[in-house]
Amino acid sequence: MAYAEQFIDKLRKSGLRPTKQRIKICEVLFDTDKTFHFTIKELVKIIENQANIKVSLATVYNTIHAFIKKGYLKEIPLNASQSYYDTNVTHHHHFFDEEENRLIDIHQDDVDEVNIKKTIPGKKIKSVEVIAKIVSDNQSQK
Amino acid sequence: MAYAEQFIDKLRKSGLRPTKQRIKICEVLFDTDKTFHFTIKELVKIIENQANIKVSLATVYNTIHAFIKKGYLKEIPLNASQSYYDTNVTHHHHFFDEEENRLIDIHQDDVDEVNIKKTIPGKKIKSVEVIAKIVSDNQSQK
DNA sequence: TAATACATTATATTTATTCTAAACTGTTGA
DNA sequence: TCAACAGTTTAGAATAAATATAATGTATTA
Ligand SMILES: [Mn+2]
Ligand SMILES: [Mn+2]
Ligand SMILES: [Zn+2]
Ligand SMILES: [Zn+2]
Numbered sequence A, B: 001m002a003y004a005e006q007f008i009d010k011l012r013k014s015g016l017r018p019t020k021q022r023i024k025i026c027e028v029l030f031d032t033d034k035t036f037h038f039t040i041k042e043l044v045k046i047i048e049n050q051a052n053i054k055v056s057l058a059t060v061y062n063t064i065h066a067f068i069k070k071g072y073l074k075e076i077p078l079n080a081s082q083s084y085y086d087t088n089v090t091h092h093h094h095f096f097d098e099e100e101n102r103l104i105d106i107h108q109d110d111v112d113e114v115n116i117k118k119t120i121p122g123k124k125i126k127s128v129e130v131i132a133k134i135v136s137d138n139q140s141q142k
Numbered sequence C: 001t002a003a004t005a006c007a008t009t010a011t012a013t014t015t016a017t018t019c020t021a022a023a024c025t026g027t028t029g030a
Numbered sequence D: 001t002c003a004a005c006a007g008t009t010t011a012g013a014a015t016a017a018a019t020a021t022a023a024t025g026t027a028t029t030a
Helices: A003-013 A020-030 A040-050 A057-070 B003-013 B020-030 B040-050 B057-070
Strands: A074-076 A084-086 A093-097 A102-106 A123-136 B074-076 B084-086 B093-097 B102-106 B123-136
Touching (some): A003 A020, A003 A057, A020 A040, A040 A057, A093 B123, B003 B020, B003 B057, B020 B040, B020 B057, B102 B123
Parallel strands (some): A093 A123, B093 B123
Antiparallel strands (some): A074 A084, A093 A102, B074 B084
């Protein structure tokens, strides 16, 4: 399936018609081998730089939300001021680089199954996520 | 050390004079056996209900931030719209009840050490946090 | 007391996010 | 062919958490 068709498919399955604004958003988000993490502000900037079309904020937010609802994107609230979004929707974990404000994926296979001994009556665990904050390793202490 | 003195001590160490507004905030946050999680909105409501004094939002935010900076509180951004704060500043993990929007502590001892195989060159891990989302366990499937 | 430093507050500002309403576009069926 | 309709885009307004401001109040010090 060609890229454009994949995007059209994703949009249709999210209940959205494939318009040129939405396909542009898909190109930025999904037309790459790598998954990645972004803020809305960053996404808008990428679109503006790449495209000859302009996409309004409302359309960006609406499309992102439709994709989240459908499971094509995940929201990651790391920060009080601004959400991060993740095109990797598999179950995985993250490093968060506090100096560069950057999220880095950790494959599920790279973390041993997290074993939680505590339980809450009447509740079951739906998902488990690990966030490891990282900083520069100045090995100055001999 | 009596409670009031503890609060005065915490405030002084945070670089704040012990005023009656700030001591009231301390009473709500620290005058209990249990640690707990709260939003600013919830905190303000508790103060209003308990106290005969009124504390402005600016004073609440300023005091909370001074405590975070000093390490007496932790901020937990779980939610894009509003931060949660935690009076438990030990290294620990959380359940997040998605139905009741409630954080529940998981003791560090209740989670086996999280072993991350991946490393990032030049970076070291500063902290590791686990968030397990929980939902009602409707054991309807026989 | 007078001078000074620090606090509190109401209010304004900022900014991410959501909402609104009007203009626009593509599709459908007579 | 084209009018009706459903859905889309957009600018701008509204919302709300968080932060900043600046005037007033209070405590400490000399
Ligand atoms: Mn935190
Ligand atoms: Mn906000
Ligand atoms: Zn990721
Ligand atoms: Zn906690």
